[in-house]
Amino acid sequence: MTKYVFVTGGVVSSLGKGIAAASLAAILESRGIRVTNIKLDPYINVDPGTMSPFQHGEV
Structure with missing residues (x-):
């Protein structure tokens, strides 16, 4: 069974979300x-x- 995890957020930078997901x-x-x-x-x-x-x- 496939399950999904979405990492989203407006405060954390894209780099931060990428590191969290990785x-x-x-x-x-x-x-x-x-x-x-x-x-x-x-x-x-x-x-x-x-x-x-x-x-x-970004700002």
Whole structure:
């Protein structure tokens, strides 16, 4: 049976969420659970590289 874990948050940086997700995956894999990490960028039809840091919450 497939189960999903979503790591979300507006306060923690993308790097922090990535580290948290990778750490959780490492713990689960050490217990013999098969894990696949997928990063999903929620911007639709927008390039976040051209947005102001204030617009997408970096500041």
